[in-house]
Amino acid sequence: MDTPVIRADALTKRYGPHPALTDATLDIPAGRIVGLVGPNGAGKSTLLALAAGLIRPTSGTIDVLGRRPAADTAQLARVGFVAQDTPVYAQLTVAEHLRLGERLNPAWDRPFAHARIKQIGLDPAKKAGRLSGGQKAQLALTLAAAKRPELLIFDEPVAALDPLARRAFLQNLMEFVAEIDVSVILSSHLISDVERVCDHLVILAESRVQVAGDIDDLTAAHFRVVGPRGTLDTLPAGTDVIATEHTDRQTTLIVHARNGTRPDTLGQTEPVGLEDMVLTYLHRAQGTGAPTLQESTR
Amino acid sequence: MIDFHLEPRSGVAPYMQLVHQVQQALRLGMLAVGDQLPTVKQVVAKIAINPNTVLKAYRELERQGLVAPKPGRGTFVTATLAAGDLDAHAELKTELHRWITRARTAGLDDDAITALFATTIRKT
Numbered sequence: 001m002d003t004p005v006i007r008a009d010a011l012t013k014r015y016g017p018h019p020a021l022t023d024a025t026l027d028i029p030a031g032r033i034v035g036l037v038g039p040n041g042a043g044k045s046t047l048l049a050l051a052a053g054l055i056r057p058t059s060g061t062i063d064v065l066g067r068r069p070a071a072d073t074a075q076l077a078r079v080g081f082v083a084q085d086t087p088v089y090a091q092l093t094v095a096e097h098l099r100l101g102e103r104l105n106p107a108w109d110r111p112f113a114h115a116r117i118k119q120i121g122l123d124p125a126k127k128a129g130r131l132s133g134g135q136k137a138q139l140a141l142t143l144a145a146a147k148r149p150e151l152l153i154f155d156e157p158v159a160a161l162d163p164l165a166r167r168a169f170l171q172n173l174m175e176f177v178a179e180i181d182v183s184v185i186l187s188s189h190l191i192s193d194v195e196r197v198c199d200h201l202v203i204l205a206e207s208r209v210q211v212a213g214d215i216d217d218l219t220a221a222h223f224r225v226v227g228p229r230g231t232l233d234t235l236p237a238g239t240d241v242i243a244t245e246h247t248d249r250q251t252t253l254i255v256h257a258r259n260g261t262r263p264d265t266l267g268q269t270e271p272v273g274l275e276d277m278v279l280t281y282l283h284r285a286q287g288t289g290a291p292t293l294q295e296s297t298r
Numbered sequence: 299m300i301d302f303h304l305e306p307r308s309g310v311a312p313y314m315q316l317v318h319q320v321q322q323a324l325r326l327g328m329l330a331v332g333d334q335l336p337t338v339k340q341v342v343a344k345i346a347i348n349p350n351t352v353l354k355a356y357r358e359l360e361r362q363g364l365v366a367p368k369p370g371r372g373t374f375v376t377a378t379l380a381a382g383d384l385d386a387h388a389e390l391k392t393e394l395h396r397w398i399t400r401a402r403t404a405g406l407d408d409d410a411i412t413a414l415f416a417t418t419i420r421k422t
Contacts, residue, residue, distance in 0.1 A: 031350075033348050033350075167346055171342070171343055171344070171346040173346075174343070174347060174349060175339065177348070178338055178339045178342050178343075178349040179339065192306040192307070195312065196304060196312065196347055196348070197348050198348065199348050199350050199351065216311065219311065271309075275307075
């Protein structure tokens, strides 16, 4: 379990002149549930497709579970990938999906797959095309998990699901994680879902990794500092300013204390919640400040 | 058995929310010494939460001396936080009810009552 699940070094993917992913350097420990967040077009799907071995980098390297992605059939068997919109074969029944999975995957866990399908309440004789969005997602999850991979990758697994189906999907996924020894990477727009299920975070924006780390470490190292204007100009070493906002009299900073020390000497300091932290990085990458109440107080 | 829930917008880390819920249940006598906490798998299946978060919460409760794991059987409550005996709670609650009614009659809204309580308890 000591091999990192993903190690990327200056990983870059360009489509013609268009950068999809730029200089991504990551070291994600095994056993984590990783949330990949960022706006559309930030490079989330590109990073996941590179990890799954569906596309090759333009430059830089990526290792998944210590080896190049999709290097051979043994490596393919170690990674389960569920693409966006949880694809299933519309013309095949649920039972046929399970048979196909068994044919194609050497380590297929048949009792596990059948028990899951029964628990979810899927009719084995039903064609996948006639399942609801939530049921399709559950089927795709079961197929990916029953091959007993060491890493499961999901591209926006819950984006198209209604709240009930979304919760059911996440419950099922968390049960898998508790039951089998598996790392997970999933991309999502829903920060509340990420906070609920993930313990490691990668924020992507404008094709670059903005910040990455264990969520508890990140939230313990990000603070909002408020003080009279002009008093927050010098910061202790190891403190990065992620955002600055001024009113006539007051300055508000969002800072990342990389050594984890709370910059209490500066001014009124309070922790920043996960959602605000993510939004601050996304705004910074876009080159825009967060919308504030400043306008009305001027 | 205790039933966990998660409040995503509270700003409190998910594992701390679980810790607080166990502490609260112990204070109110809803959990007693010898009671079993739900297994990790039961919690994750119920509230769709990362299993590591549950483990972290249980480790924290263990560190506080409130629970202990029994290998192969689960995690059990080993101490209580109920202050005094629980019979006193009912009486205090009745008095508090009366006091809150008086405060409302005096024109205080709920925020003012909560603030008054919080500042007074800090000074007492």
